[in-house]
Amino acid sequence: MATTVPAQAYVGPGLGLGAISTALGVVGAILLGIVSFVWYPVKRLVRAARRKPAAPAQSDPLPESEL
Structure with missing residues (x-):
């Protein structure tokens, strides 16, 4: 039992x-x-990135009536 013999398996x-x-x-x-x-x-x-709405463009001029 103390020593083992290689198995021929x-x-x-x-x-x-x-x-x-x-x-x-x-x-x-x-x-x-x-x-x-x-x-x-x-x-x-x-x-989450796809669902985030796009920010409105800041360069759009205001209509004449709002000046």
Whole structure:
């Protein structure tokens, strides 16, 4: 028990693809979580900028009746 012997084990295609799929799934979930935390505030800022009304032009001359 104190010493170990290297196992003569075979990792078949099912177990290998399952391990790769699991690793890619974990990495994908982490990346998707990071992107969602960044994307939501950016999306809110863009929407707020689009909804803000444009300021009226200051260079428009006043009509003669208001002078």
